[in-house]
Amino acid sequence: MQPEWPQEVHRALAKAQVRIVGYVPDAGHSRLIELCQGDRKMRAVVLTTEEEGIGLAAGAWLGGEKSVLLMQSSGVGNVINAAGLLKTCRLPLVMIVTMRGEAGEFNSWQVPMGEATPAVLEAMDVRVRRAARADEIAPLVADALRQEQATAVLISQGVIGIKSFRQ
Amino acid sequence: MTLHRREVVKTLLSGRHHLLVVAGLGSTAWDITAAGDAPLNFPLWGAMGQAAMIGLGLALARPRRRVLVITGDGEMLMGIGSLATIGVQQPSNLTLVVIDNERYGETGMQETHTAHGVDLAGVARACGFKSSKTTSDLKRLRSMIHESTGPNFAVVKVAAEKLPLVLPPLDGVALKDRFRRALLGDSAEVLSQKR
Numbered sequence: 001m002q003p004e005w006p007q008e009v010h011r012a013l014a015k016a017q018v019r020i021v022g023y024v025p026d027a028g029h030s031r032l033i034e035l036c037q038g039d040r041k042m043r044a045v046v047l048t049t050e051e052e053g054i055g056l057a058a059g060a061w062l063g064g065e066k067s068v069l070l071m072q073s074s075g076v077g078n079v080i081n082a083a084g085l086l087k088t089c090r091l092p093l094v095m096i097v098t099m100r101g102e103a104g105e106f107n108s109w110q111v112p113m114g115e116a117t118p119a120v121l122e123a124m125d126v127r128v129r130r131a132a133r134a135d136e137i138a139p140l141v142a143d144a145l146r147q148e149q150a151t152a153v154l155i156s157q158g159v160i161g162i163k164s165f166r167q
Numbered sequence: 168m169t170l171h172r173r174e175v176v177k178t179l180l181s182g183r184h185h186l187l188v189v190a191g192l193g194s195t196a197w198d199i200t201a202a203g204d205a206p207l208n209f210p211l212w213g214a215m216g217q218a219a220m221i222g223l224g225l226a227l228a229r230p231r232r233r234v235l236v237i238t239g240d241g242e243m244l245m246g247i248g249s250l251a252t253i254g255v256q257q258p259s260n261l262t263l264v265v266i267d268n269e270r271y272g273e274t275g276m277q278e279t280h281t282a283h284g285v286d287l288a289g290v291a292r293a294c295g296f297k298s299s300k301t302t303s304d305l306k307r308l309r310s311m312i313h314e315s316t317g318p319n320f321a322v323v324k325v326a327a328e329k330l331p332l333v334l335p336p337l338d339g340v341a342l343k344d345r346f347r348r349a350l351l352g353d354s355a356e357v358l359s360q361k362r
Contacts, residue, residue, distance in 0.1 A: 019227075019228070020224065020227055020228065043227055043256075045223075045227070045252065045255075045256060046252065046255060047248075047252055048248030048249070048251050048252055049248055051216065051217070052217075052220045052246070052248065052249050052252055053220075054214070054217060054220075055214065055216075055217030055218070055219070055220025055221045055223070055224065055246070055249070056220050056221075056223060056224040057224060058214075058217070058220075058221050058224060059189070059220065059221035059222060059223060059224020059225035059226070059227075059228065060224035060225070060227065060228045061224075061228075061343075061347075062209060062221070062224070062225050062228070062343065062346050062347060062350070063187075063224065063225045063226075063227075063228025063229040063232075063350065064228055064229070064347065064350065064351045064354065064355065065224075065227075065228035067224070081213075081214065081215070082214045082216070082217050084213055084214060085213065085214045085217065085339070088212075088213065088339035088340075089339035089340055089342065089343045090339070090340045090343070091343070
């Protein structure tokens with residue numbers, strides 16, 4: 001059975017009239033990305049690096065549209081300098097981040113950025129909200145979309161499942 | 168004939184009407200300001216590499232408006248992946264113009280990759296831009312900006328010169344708010360409250 005949270009998050013995005021969805025492909029986000037791609041009112045924009053999602057969101061907001069950025073925690077490291085825009089121009093971007101490097105991660109190369117993710121976001125004044133369970137994700141996203149501040153919703157690796165190369 | 172950046176940018180922006188303009192940090196932000204500060208200018212003071220993506224976001228959000236990104240060769244090189252991203256999205260209302268002096272002007276005029284033969288117009292062409300060239304024909308460039316189906320890309324080679332700074336407002340929130348108010352009118356505030 002497919003998990004329900006992607007549908008719930010997609011509904012939250014649609015309800016908040018999010019029109020532009022930047023993403024770097026990610027296994028944990030794959031269903032949500034498909035739902036956004038299939039939504040005629042949304043434009044799903046595949047990025048070469050997560051940093052581009054900050055510029056995309058800034059331009060979208062200048063043009064009067066809301067956007068979100070979907071990525072894995074490794075991508076948080078790629079957005080740092082550009083994320084300064086969110087603070088200096090007070091832009092309300094919501095980032096939805098699937099975590100790597102948490103308990104059960106078998107690829108140790110994913111651990112440093114995963115462990116640093118909340119601190120890096122907070123250092124750039126991006127508010128951090130953690131979803132430990134699947135049913136917490138959509139309410140946190142909906143709440144973040146109503147706020148004035150740039151926010152990252154972190155989805156625990158336990159929700160997504162542990163990646164294994166044996167599968 | 169050697170072109171000078173301030174004259175090029177002034178020519179491109181004269182009679183701009185409803186054109187939405189994003190400028191990369193450094194010299195091109197000073198250039199668009201020297202041509203005349205305007206509410207529908209968004210000059211960057213930071214986020215190097217993001218000018219083209221801000222243009223893309225704007226072009227997707229407002230598909231009926233023409234969007235022009237004016238940036239430098241160094242800034243474009245830092246965001247070179249965004250050319251691939253724009254190539255996938257094919258925004259018909261977006262034009263990128265690189266004012267190419269082959270130098271990092273703000274840091275001491277060190278050479279950029281374009282001084283060593285890197286062809287940004289070639290990269291944009293390979294990424295699927297409808298039109299992409301290195302040109303000195305400003306008349307045709309103006310018609311590209313205002314009329315041609317995009318995404319369009321042009322490199323204008325200019326003299327490497329140090330010019331007096333003409334600074335835009337520094338307050339990012341004020342720059343954003345004036346842009347949104349000029350573009351969206353009263354709905355800018357409504358949109359803010361709705362979120």
